[in-house]
Amino acid sequence: MVLILISLGFKLSIIPFHSYTPDLYEGTMPPITAFIATVTKISVFVAFMRLLMILPNITSFLNNVLTIISIVTILFGNILALKQNNLKRILGYSSIANLGYLLTVIIAMQMHICKFILETINIYLLTYTLTTLGIFGIISLINNETLSFYKGLFWSKPDLAIVLTIMLLSLAGIPLTAGFIGKVYIFLNALNYQLWFILISIGIGNSIGIYYYFRIISFLYMNVNKKQLIFDLNSFVYYLVLSLSLFILVFGLFPQNIISLIRVFS
Template identity: 30%
Template sequence: MVIFPELVLVAGALAFFAVSLSKTPDQNVIKYLAIFFGIATFAAACFSFSAQGILFHGTYVVDQYSQVFKVLIGCSLAFLLVFGHNPRGIAPRMRPEYYMFLMLSVLGLMIMVSSVELITIFVALELSSFALYLMVPMRDERGGVRYQMEAGIKYVLFGVMATGFMLYGMSYLFGLTGSTYLTDIIAFLAINGHQPVAVVAVLMVLTGFFFKLAVFPFHFWVPDIYQGASNETAAFVATIPKIGAVALLIRFLTVPTGHPQFLIELMAVLAVLSMFYGNLSALVQKDLKRMLGFSGIAHAGFIILALMTMTSEGYALAIYYTAGYVVMNLACFLVICSLASEGQNLSIKDCNGLYKRQPVLAFTMAVGLFSLAGIPPFVGFMGKFMILTSALRADYLLIVCLAAINTAIAIYYYLSVVKAVYTTDPENRPAVTVNPFIQISGIVLASLIILMGIFPAKLIDFVSTVVGILP
């Protein structure tokens, strides 16, 4: 079925809406529904992987390109709901609504990766964003956190501003081309892309996608939302929306054909600033989620570095690196969600002696952080190495050197957490008890990080073939 994953998500949202109508919803029902629909979404995406079709008057295209991203989204959602099926940061009475909005947000991302028309892209982006805006302030105050409302307001304000820029740019593109279809826009800009108004239009549209990816200077929301949202919500924000943002960025970078120098130079500046700002800010963080938020800004710089080559190889490496980044963050957030017994925020000191308290979680955290730091043989190292090699072949020597410096900076704060996990005393902290689902998920995520780093060639070759179908 062409839109099987989307239908599963709609069914999931309706199921949680029905559960929310009960005055005292059964928590076991909610928990097992979350696990079921997470796994079902992934299974549906895999089942419809080879599906192809053009729907809704050509505004919605199901092809191998879109299906790759849907499988990534479905897989990430399955892991997220398996280890986050009991969100301690969300009050039990709010969980049906929480999962309903989660399903709607993922549905928006699924629609977004198949959208090839401006209005459809805008509607999908807003569906995903507004559901997420509501999830952030739903955090329970039992964990001692009382600034989730502030985080939610900041998220809405920055999101609305970015959306305004993007919508204004879309109106320019429509005014220039008389069409909202990407194919028509590409054909027009292939000839007239040098016009100043076309340049401004493309840049304003990209603003919305840079906000979703948390690229400097569209990053201001990141640390506060990571810190203010519940651990499970922060895990979602840190992973799945990044997949949709990269899918859209690749589609839009085919619009300004002819490798426009202005866009390449802009992306180079944004990539370098994102790396330095993210890494230098992460150096001084004590809150674990806030540190991961700043590091996410730095990793967005590496994704932009891959995209700025504007070649099929660069796009494939961006997808590979994004997939690896999502798996690495899921591994780290699995540990955070498991350690935070009351849904509280964790400091780096809270990881002290974790190898004695829960060896599987310690191993999972170490593998995730080693990979984020870019240490071989993990996927983070291989992704960074191949991106830098690709950029070097494109004669971006200065940017490659700056990126290498940032990799060295990042090693310090990532390994400071590993040091806390493996070389410090637990200091009377209790042992951590986790169910088999959590342990199996941690081992699987750690294995994926290792295998994706050791055997990247076939993955990248396949993704390169998929990217080649784009206009």
């Protein structure tokens, strides 16, 4: 059982099994990276969740281990993203931190499985997936992942800069975006099950995340002499990221209807 959990830990990139993830994100093409960051991680997380659900009774020791891993993953996933100057590597460490947030739900699930926990998982996975796909879609359009390349993007392509801003605000969990709804659900789960140390780590980790997400946003609006860039704005990816940004805003502004739909499938 320990070997199985360690194997799933590698696939989920939770600390201390995370070291390959930023290199993998940086070394692959954006569409492939988007697939790894969404479909692969979600499928493994669901397998991990189902495995823990069918175990007869998870021991308190293993539950404590998962709590420690969750706290460390949240904190160090965000801290390691601070010094990165490559957008894909930042997203790699961000994905590690987001899996730490989801482990909170797994720990709560060991105490009591209820419809609210399943609803939290569905909402958080939906918001994370759509936001991640949107960001990698923009990286694919721009075809550059170096953070300095994005300086002054607003002055050459304001539509892409605004869409990327919406996606980053959602990842940071800022109100009026879909990501805020997902973070609130995670916070409420930790609060309901009195996971106090995890609550503190969520607060600290999200504060660090807000810093490096806003650092990227500040690059977009710097007033620099940037030459006109040419993008293929008639491509499917361009309209996809526009649609995703619109959905993220609608979900953040009017969450109740979408949440009601998610409850049907939870």
